[in-house]
Amino acid sequence: MESIIEFKDVSKEFEGNVVLKDLNLSVKKGEIFVLVGPSGSGKTTSLKMINGLIEPTDGNLYFKEKRIKDYNIQKLRWQIGYVLQQIALFPTMSVKENIEVIPDMLGWNKNQRKKRVDELLKEVDMDPEQFRDRMPSELSGGQQQRIGIIRALASEPDIVLMDEPFSALDPISRASLQDLVLKLHQKLGNTIIFVTHNMKEALKIGSRIAVMHEGKLIQCDTPEEIQKHPANQFVEEFFDETTDEVYTQTLEALYNGGFYQNAESADSKLVSLTIDTSLSDVFELLTKQEAFTIERTGKVVGKIDRSDVFSYLSQEG
Template sequence: MQPERIPLIEFKNVSKHYDSHAAVSELNLTIYRGEFFVLVGGSGSGKSTTLRMINALTEPTDGNVYFNGRRIKDYDIRPLRHRIGYVLQQIALFPTMTVAQNIELMPDILGWGKAERKARINELLELVGLPPAQYRRRYPHELSGGEQQRVGILRAIAAKPDILLMDEPFSALDPLARASLQETVSLIHKKLGTTIVFVTHDMGEALKLACRIGVMQHGRLLQVATPQDIQNHPADDYVRSLFSAAQTNDNAASVIAAFTQLDETEKAEVRAALALGITRDA
């Protein structure tokens, strides 16, 4: 028997207009508790606008967005946002605060005790492979870009929010850091059961992470399906073209991942073979 799917976020006939331009048109969508839902589409497709309507950073022109069965506009917005984690492309850690202080910011605001905050920090750092003894007292400038992004994600989930929103969080990172953070956020979802809504223009990333994918174009939702169904049964030629390109990108990512698993001698052999091939072609 399939477990009951409980709606957490619902868009009902939602549109968002800017003057004469429709950023989102007649959107009907349900996101379920515990789901990893990924929104994809090209620039200007409406995916980020859709995401921002969940935490009321953008208000719909028509229709309603519901959180736990209640219209978002009927909530007191400040307490509501305390229940919603938010991660952007550019992580803005507080530079004069340690890793621990950054992570515990929201639990502290919500009145968690010191021992409870410390335990939560340690739990989360260990979960993402950052040993607390080494990282708790570090400052953001002492971290790599990938480590800063990990800490930003932990800060967003530290107070156990109902949902985590992620707006193209890895797009500024190099391929290896990006692949590592994809594994991190997938682990967070699996271990903690956090509901995640994730926006990306990387179809390979969507296929790797999502329970379901929503494809948008020109403000309209074209298809919602599992990664397998999207690949096997695309709704139209546009969806097909997006994900056929993702296959090529995914193959490239697989090659990079395989290369990183080699020892230094094997890597040197690969480099030598590539150099020889390039010389011959020249």
């Protein structure tokens, strides 16, 4: 598979501080390539070099085998989508206007833009008639981030850069948007470069993962290989430590804390989970349905829906 991005001996210094040292890696066309590591590891600096927001001190980056510094930077950025942690929708523009910003700049006609907006809204399960003319302030955080994702995809860019896009969201919204990224990638086949500090997220969505630490690339491989054969103790410990503490808890924590509804209110058609089910599995289930029942020793003892989980997470936070 051909490479679309290459880093060759790339280093970066800020005021004498080395933040990136001799980085060599290539991103293959059509993959989800994840840069993962703790704060200060150099992953966001690496990402921002791809669209020219940061220039290397030494070495070169290549996009389609041409040095990035040799491109017209504005035209290059039109070929690259960008999704940030801060949901940077334009507050005075409607959902439709936000999505069609780059297609408009590229000269797409009105009908082309409307068609693209509507098909992308449908892809993220947001009815165009209902959401097209809404303002960002009328959307939830998860809905705003969905718009941020499809805005980055609207002009059919070669690459989409995602800089910790879900880290500020609750676990249910995060899991739902991870699934969305995987779905859109499978359908559209574009190249995604995704930055996260969470190894669990990296393992879920990455085709390949580059683990970074103190400005250096420690290991670059598939999720399976990194899990089976971590390159060193740092990679092994980082994998263990970055699992969110809330994911290690079970439904018993919600039940004992009173974050559930009486069994009498439970619909017999609901999926039933045992009380020792991990919250990680609960979050995944709640991306697909609204509620479920809890079982203890084969007996239904209560019902939990999304609002109960949100209340629990608010208390935990």
